[in-house]
Amino acid sequence: MVPTLGPLLLSLQLAALTTLVLVVLGTPLAWWLSRTHSRLKPAIQAVVALPIVLPPTVMGFYLLIVLGPYGAIGRWWVEVTGEALTFSFTGLVIASCFYSLPFAVQPLQSAFDALGTQEVEAARTLGASELDAFFTIAVPLSVPGFLTAMVLSFAHTLGEFGVVLMVGGNIPGETRVVSIAIYDHVESLDYASAHQMSIILVVFAFVVLLAMFLANRRLERRSR
């Protein structure tokens, strides 16, 4: 039982951290996309949606180049920290953020689109600054959107394989996440271990999604 826990915990850590970063960075991006009339909007929406369409290996290949010690971000990172981004946990978090970006931004943008301008305008006329109105009106009224964004980013990061393989490799305790570990076990014909990890993931995923849909149903009822 003990050897299964390491990769699982690493996966949970990676997914939690990625979700946190995506909510912090994805929220302003989604808000901007929802409010702007800029001509750049379709182009930026397309870029955000790319990871849905591209094979993970393509994403992973380019991320490997950019994050590698000779890539734009990778070289800068080496200069600042003295460590390489590729084949490290930090590198995995950055790669996962790109990979799961649409799963955070799209539900948030739909929630902000559905919210419209009415309540926020009313709050502004009642003396709330833009930031104040955003946090006291827009965010609480978009809770289901935030919930969906968080669950989807978390689940999507948990399940990533191709990107991790390209950028992170298979270093126990550093980049050996659960999907890689399962693949390893199957490769070495250790079906028992693969079963153990897989069933934990299946149950976990089901419970999280069930919790989300139940919560959303309650929220919808309350706002009716």
Next chain:
Amino acid sequence: MSGNISVRYELQRSDFSLDVGVDIPMRGITGVFGESGAGKTALLRCIAGLERRASGRLVIAEEIWQDEAISRPVHEREIGYVFQEPRLFAHLNVRQNIEYGQRRGRREDVGFDEAVELLGLRHLLERSVDTLSGGEAQRVAIARALLRSPRVVLMDEPIASLDRARRDEILPFLDRLHAVLSIPVIYVSHSIDEVIRLCDYLLVMERGRIVASGKTQDVLLRTDLPMLGGEEAGAIIHAKALVHDPEDGLTKIAFDGIEMWVPGAYDTGARLRLRIRANDVTISRENPGPSTVLNVLPASIESIDADGESSELVRLAIGSEYILARITRRSRAQLDLRPGEPVLAQIKSVAVKNAPATGR
């Protein structure tokens, strides 16, 4: 409060342009009347700072809110905006909704209890906003706007989306606000009935321009504004109740030394607002003799203007007041009516309302 609300705005959109310049009194209710698409809402949004592309100048009682150099952001303009829909915050209850603006205000001209009493919300305070009826929700929205302690309240057809019964439920609250509070209100409406009932001053808008402004009773007498015509064209006269005749259910009233009878019971000395429609007034040269019409008043013809295919609007002076009469062009020719001539005005019916305690 003294001074004016001085409004000058220009706004260009692909299908619409707004170009207005007007001074609005810093007291009473000023109606903004016009058909939909006339630019009434755009005007309110400019004043509130919600139209970013609008350029102009806005001065509230000598305080500059916007000119070429500066433009206060929305949250720094002390306005209470009541939108056409209530726009309540669904995640807050009634009390929290009302307190939202109060918490962010600098002054407290209107107290929480006062606003809650005025709008009859005491029993609703802890309710969730999605359990409210349309009328209740709009009352909460009005209280919320008042508690922001605004210099001016902007109301954009606050009762237009309600059905007849709800409308009649809210109007008395608006009357009370008018009587009790000294905050000026700019009230947008496309209903001449509402304007006549509530407003002391009136702006008439047409295709993004202001085509008339002044005291309500003066603007209503303009016979050159087609939008004020139709079934509802008429005049408002302020009068005092003299004596009630309980036997016939009538009250004798007087204005400017002229007496007439109106239906209903009113206390002696009560200040009344009479509304006389142009369709309810006929004109004769001589006393018609015994008639079912109670009120036959001596008048003189001020002006005669064309009003549609076959009718004309006649402006009649009675004492120092004016009323309108709608007559056919044929009658005018047969009686050979001309401005300046004395005639008798027969008033078939009058709508009477107690005048607000303040406002004039």
